[in-house]
Amino acid sequence: MAKLILLVIDSFGIGAMEDCQEFNPYDCTANTYKHIRESVPDLKIPMMYQLGLGALVDGKKPPSNAYGRSALAHHGADTYLGHQEIAGSCPKASTKRLMKDIHRTLAEALQKEGYRVSYPWKDRPVFVVDDACVVGDNLESSLGNIINLCADFNKMPFEKLKKVGRIVRENVDTSRVIAFGSPHTTLEHILSVVKEKSPGQWGVDAPKAKVYGDGYDVYHMGYGVNIEGQFPMIAAREGLKVYRIGKTADVLHGTGPAFPVVDTKKVLRILGETFQYEKGDAAFLVNVQETDLAGHAEDPEWYAQTLNYTDSWLDEFLPKLEDDDMIIIMADHGNDPTIGHSNHTREYVPIMIYGKKVQRVNIGTRTTMADIGATMSDYFNLPPTDQGTSFLEQIMKKDARPH
Secondary structure (H helix, E strand, O other): OOEEEEEEEOOOOOEEEOHHHHHHHHHHHHHHHHHHHHHOOOOHHHHHHHHHHHHHHHHHOOOEEEEEEEOOOOOOHHHHHHHHHOOOOOOOOOOOOOHHHHHHHHHHHHHHHHOEOOOOOOOOOOEEEEEEEEEEEOOOOOOOOOEEEEEEOOOOHHHHHHHHHHHHOOOOOOOOEEEEEEEOOOOOHHHEEEEEOOOOOEEOOHHHOOOOOOEEEHHHHHHHHOOHHOOHHHHHOOOOOOOOEHHHHHOOOOOOOOOOOOOHHHHHHHHHHHHOOOOOOOOEEEEEEEEHHHHOOOOHHHHHHHHHHHHHHHHHHHHHHHOOOEEEOOOOEEEEOOOOOOOOOOOOOEEEEEEOEOOOEEEEOOOOOHHHHHHHHHHHHOOOOOOOOOOHHEEEEOOOOOO
16 A cells, blocks of 8 residues: 655745746746745744755755755746646646737637627627626736636536636637636626726636635636646546645546645645545645745735644654655745735745655756656556656665555
């Protein structure tokens, strides 16, 4: 029996990548971990520091476990795209688009498939599909990065919304298309929170749309992502049980138990309980999202509190790992709350790998986070992921493979 945990601390970057100037010059001063440490004296994460942060950031003595860092191979810095990359499929380079430039193309594509399209306002590039779903710019991500479909599930069930979303996805090359909604909102309310955030950027103010919470469902569609070549889908075909806990339940496709919770204490409690009760081979794909939310809120104190809790949980949990178990702790991008903007930052991410059969080794700087997915597949002797290079042989003690 072997169990593997991937714990992604969302947005926990450790310094700007050299190509930051090409994507967002403001990111070139980012260092999420160091700046939070400087801003919040109460930040205390000795476990992660000992597992490799100290060596990676401060040049301290290497830990007794495996560690390293990774660059982002996907363009920009995005949670959804980052997780697709981590899972073993690097997204294609996308193009930034605003609805003002593409709405007619999308409307025509939907009409060709038999959907009704109407425009509530003559001067806004936002339209409604079948009197149930509002299509507009995403206002929470970087400008032009995502197209949103926000629906009243009483008028358009989630499965139908996904079909509409796939048509939009086929006709736009933005990094992502997100289809989401709830039975606890109405089309009228969704339309009432449509606004212009930046000049020409019109969309639904999602936090005010009354979609989050009970009944909420979401479907993310990345550009050029080979879902079938990712670790969770490979595992599903091969019969390996995969738990998706936290935001991974929303952003990674797969089968098996899914727990789309946000609260960090709940996320880690569910991980601890499911890990304890699972008696067979299994993988646990986990995302601590509150760090990212704190970054967006530009709130270093909240960020530090979440890190402190996670580190304390790790301190209690790691001794419970059995001989063949392993945990990989990492991030998906940065989100430095101290540099004057609330968007993700293009930073290197730490990789810390712990287990009784894991040896002391620096795996260096990986050129893509897809190496993680490749390593997870290798760990369970599954077919290789679409992209990425396994580092399993590098980190395992001699003759210590779990299978």
